[in-house]
């Protein structure tokens with residue numbers, strides 16, 4: 001028979017094939033955004049992940065990372081059983097043990113510590129989403145040495161926001177995407193709020209012509225969101241504060257600020273004592289009840305500034321009843337920022353942004369705020385009981401994140417951005433930046449860190465959580481002689497407001513025994529020998545260093561929990577293997593980082609969609625089990641039996657912080673008919689699962705704006721425990737807590753910093769936002785290290801814990817160093833050249849790529865692509881280790897020595913935030929014989945026995961197609 005080449009092929013088309021036999025909802029964990037997902041299962045295997053259209057975070061949108069969660073789940077890098085080290089630390093020689101043995105070892109180590117000196121446990125976690133549990137567990141154990149990933153990443157944003165507006169960007173707030181007409185974004189690539197920002201930008205871009213919005217991105221590099229910005233401002237790293245102050249200078253000069261907003265909602269009218277050299281200089285003048293004074297123009301006297309009917313003076317100098325002089329905060333503010341040193345011309349020299357551009361952006365902001373003002377016909381009642389018929393919209397919004405945060409001047413820069421927002425009157429108004437519940441909160445927060453020397457006792461929980469918000473020297477965690485109480489020196493004079501700890505200093509301090517030796521380092525999901533460390537080579541050496549006399553490791557014991565064979569596993573003595581996010585329960589709680597949005601409160605869970613096929617346990621279960629075995633008071637009943645025998649799901653449902661308030665806010669009460677406050681509901685998890693694994697409460701329209709002063713919202717927020725009192729949240733343009741630390745540095749008060757830190761505290765604890773050059777650049781010879789070096793988050797690997805993902809690594813198998821083309825050509829450097837990147841701390845050999853969209857004084861690369869050979873069960877010749885690299889290798893955890901030899905941590909002096917982006921380098925061409933592989937390279941790691949075989953050719957999914 002001859003074939004007829006023109007015959008019609010009989011095609012079978014199924015436009016809607018059945019891809020699964022079961023679909024389960026849960027919450028994505030491929031980055032920190034917490035999108036809702038639907039996981040399609042076929043024969044018990046995961047076939048497909050789609051976005052949950054009903055979910056408030058992503059509304060069905062799913063990014064590449066989220067879809068590729070399948071490859072994380074089936075990763076050949078998954079750990080398969082508990083491991084006990086049998087060879088030298090770092091060699092990766094382990095034997096498999098059972099869970100009973102693993103927990104018995106942990107109980108023996110930790111039990112001894114708890115009975116003698118709980119400080120000797122340092123418990124630090126990475127980017128987990130269970131800090132409501134881990135922080136509480138540390139408190140129950142009695143150690144102050146606890147923190148999570150925030151000190152690495154964004155504590156400058158969080159602390160500056162909390163101390164200024166009682167909220168902050170990302171998790172605590174978002175632009176009014178529907179109504180804003182101008183979005184100014186600082187230091188964000190494709191990260192920190194990935195899908196929600198993409199959805200929001202889509203809304204801005206999709207507007208009709210008559211409501212068009214402008215999106216301006218301020219970032220040294222034009223990647224991610226900046227690539228679709230209407231205007232990209234390629235600023236010099238670490239100078240954003242000067243840019244913002246120049247905008248403020250222009251707005252003040254042109255009188256383009258919302259003075260009514262300042263009078264109503266901020267401390268701008270409050271009087272500040274002017275008593276140079278005195279103990280109260282710079283403090284707020286207060287009455288006997290502690291209420292701040294303002295100067296009432298009608299009464300001609302100082303009155304309680306919290307009264308609703310005052311007519312405060314915003315400028316002038318006034319005599320207080322006791323004879324001291326005082327001026328309104330607004331006057332201090334205006335005098336500072338109207339000074340010529342903050343003019344656009346001066347700022348242009350620092351930032352590299354032309355003065356004309358700064359002036360134009362200031363004018364555009366003012367135009368959007370005031371000429372595009374609009375009103376919502378929504379009546380509301382303010383904190384004083386005054387009814388307003390409508391809400392005024394100022395459609396200017398802002399968003400900022402890690403590019404601002406990861407500098408040693410980041411706290412003040414972030415405060416400066418909030419100051420700009422406040423001057424424009426665009427906080428929580430229609431079109432502006434809006435809080436997400438449970439924010440706003442009163443600022444500064446009343447929560448203080450526990451862990452003063454008297455708080456830490458054997459077999460005793462701490463009296464409060466280890467992290468909090470100091471408001472003066474009396475809140476520091478220091479001994480009588482000023483010695484830090486914590487191993488990371490958080491809440492000491494070295495970083496007084498380190499609200500998230502200083503995780504990047506833990507290993508270096510523990511290795512030195514400074515301020516004291518520890519016994520056990522307990523880490524979860526923190527790759528501290530690699531991409532979560534500064535000075536990676538030095539860190540590995542510290543983890544393996546032994547005391548010459550005793551031949552014991554200087555950090556005696558290390559327990560590590562991770563789902564994967566990350567670089568840190570080799571340095572653990574005991575490895576507790578975690579599940580993947582698709583195999584366990586999690587709780588995305590209002591106590592922690594929930595899934596709220598500006599229009600409503602929400603929280604979520606993860607449920608196991610598949611059962612583990614290995615001898616692994618969810619870390620949260622293990623922590624609860626371990627706590628019960630240790631006899632931690634919150635984890636056992638009076639008879640000593642475990643309080644939560646059903647482990648984390650049991651804890652999620654039954655643990656309460658105060659009666660009626662637990663981990664989840666939805667479906668509380670015996671019958672599940674209460675929300676936020678109510679009895680425990682034994683069927684709560686079932687209700688969440690039935691609802692797609694999330695709960696959401698939509699605020700009524702009259703509660704959606706001006707929540708810092710909206711009586712209806714404040715009353716409701718108080719009734720459900722979000723805030724301690726239903727009173728106005730007053731924005732702190734001037735931060736009195738900072739001045740209290742500064743006064744101590746100037747010799748006032750019972751608690752004063754040690755002499756070598758006085759000048760540093762005095763210089764940086766300015767109650768008004770300020771700018772100073774990033775520390776590393778100021779400490780080195782700028783001519784020797786002329787370039788700034790930073791990282792960006794790749795859109796396929798934002799948050800980097802997907803780096804071993806078989807699908808995603810095809811997008812970013814290795815990274816290169818990107819450099820401005822003109823800068824490179826001045827050095828005779830070409831595309832694909834191999835170059836040395838040299839900092840004051842070390843050198844890297846990498847391959848170069850040239851581009852236009854980068855500040856000419858900046859080089860950059862993708863974050864955390866480089867892997868150590870053999871780690872993550874990658875082939876030893878994998879691109880990640882041959883051609884990938886980390887900038888971390890050339891970042892030091894310490895700044896260059898001072899003249900007296902002292903070396904400060906590479907941190908913000910206020911919050912202790914790791915100053916990753918202060919790095920300065922020079923780039924030199926490598927010799928031809930040096931080309932081909934990145935440097936440094938470290939000894940190859942061998943995956944533990946039992947690690948699954950790597951497929952030579954990945955064909956995941958083929959089996960499903962064959963069956964279709």
Ligand code: SF4
Nearest residue numbers: 028030031035063066
């Ligand atoms: S943005 Fe993050 S949480 Fe959302 S789908 Fe992507 S990886 Fe998952």
